[in-house]
Amino acid sequence: MAGLCLLSALGVGCGKKDNGGVGPEPASNEWKVGAYLSLSGAETQFGKDTQEGTELAVEEINAKGGVKGKKVRILFEDDKSNPQEASNKVLQLINRDKVVALLGEVASSRSKAAGIVANKNKIPMISPSSTNPDVTKVGPFVFRVCFTDDVQGQMGARFVKNKLNKNKIALLYASDDLYSSGLANEFKNEAKKLGMTIVAEKSFLKNETNFTTYLNEIKSAEPEAIYAPVYYNAMVPVARQAKAAGIPGNMFVGGDGWHSDSLVNDAGEEMEGAYFTNHFSPDMPSPSSQAFVKRYVEKYKREPSALAAQGYDSAMLLFDAMGRAKGDTPEAIRDAIAETKDFPGATGSITINAERNAEKPIVIVQIKGKKFTYFDTVSAK
Ligand code: PHE
Numbered sequence: 001m002a003g004l005c006l007l008s009a010l011g012v013g014c015g016k017k018d019n020g021g022v023g024p025e026p027a028s029n030e031w032k033v034g035a036y037l038s039l040s041g042a043e044t045q046f047g048k049d050t051q052e053g054t055e056l057a058v059e060e061i062n063a064k065g066g067v068k069g070k071k072v073r074i075l076f077e078d079d080k081s082n083p084q085e086a087s088n089k090v091l092q093l094i095n096r097d098k099v100v101a102l103l104g105e106v107a108s109s110r111s112k113a114a115g116i117v118a119n120k121n122k123i124p125m126i127s128p129s130s131t132n133p134d135v136t137k138v139g140p141f142v143f144r145v146c147f148t149d150d151v152q153g154q155m156g157a158r159f160v161k162n163k164l165n166k167n168k169i170a171l172l173y174a175s176d177d178l179y180s181s182g183l184a185n186e187f188k189n190e191a192k193k194l195g196m197t198i199v200a201e202k203s204f205l206k207n208e209t210n211f212t213t214y215l216n217e218i219k220s221a222e223p224e225a226i227y228a229p230v231y232y233n234a235m236v237p238v239a240r241q242a243k244a245a246g247i248p249g250n251m252f253v254g255g256d257g258w259h260s261d262s263l264v265n266d267a268g269e270e271m272e273g274a275y276f277t278n279h280f281s282p283d284m285p286s287p288s289s290q291a292f293v294k295r296y297v298e299k300y301k302r303e304p305s306a307l308a309a310q311g312y313d314s315a316m317l318l319f320d321a322m323g324r325a326k327g328d329t330p331e332a333i334r335d336a337i338a339e340t341k342d343f344p345g346a347t348g349s350i351t352i353n354a355e356r357n358a359e360k361p362i363v364i365v366q367i368k369g370k371k372f373t374y375f376d377t378v379s380a381k
Contacts, residue, residue, distance in 0.1 A: 154380065
């Protein structure tokens, strides 16, 4: 029987190679890309949404014949929403599976931890959605396709001041989370520059579930807006307990970490009227976004989240770089990613700058009638 498979010795391959990473080493007639995501644990929704967008991208590229005539296979690994596990999975993808590039993660704390491993092993990594500035600072092999929190915090503060005309601000964030504390700080710095006043600053630990005391203290400081850059899984109880404490949803302003269907499904009513800065909204007007939404809805029968769009963009931008790269090595792919200019993504046009971050506009989304609704697009320049 083995004799029937002679071509594989020539690297041409035979038979079905898409065996999910089990069994014999697949032939080198495919690109292996590793993706590590929170497919279980506290932020499961982040991982699942990103995986869906990534899978759509792979399907599309392979339908077009792959990259340089070779199909792409993505090996997904679950990091269980844990930074240590993220590092372990990345090491495994590099050493055991010999991937040429990596996609992941969403949460900045996990991208930073695993990015250190990718960089040390000289395998290029693209984070779809990690916004904390530290993530890409780990070294030359780590990139992202999203804006950074210095920009996001700045734009958030300007929006509250100039569009909402609110000046007295309370801050609420998770002090032990890289993303949350970092974004709160960026917002605070810009707010001070703009002459706004921080009337209350309350932080909690990620494992806390009762926020009533903080909310009551915030309420008595009489803010005009509450900036709460926390993940959706914390924002749901915060919003519910705020309503019980007599704080209306439209006092809240947040960042991209709010974005998950759970937020509108579980606390949509409590958050009516709230605004947040984000990467994407399925009703944003750009043609490349609308084309993506159409294909996504065809495949999954529902609208894509920002995370799905970012997952899609991280994969498509990587495939584009692999196609342009002067060789098939991780180093050559790294160099091609670094040269990306005006890539037409589902989330907008993406240019990778010298710091390996994406330069792109920010979308403002409002929660209306338990739905995420596109409000505006703002640009730092
Ligand atoms: N920006 C967040 C972080 O860096 C992750 C995130 C992105 C969450 C988009 C939700 C939506 O940790």
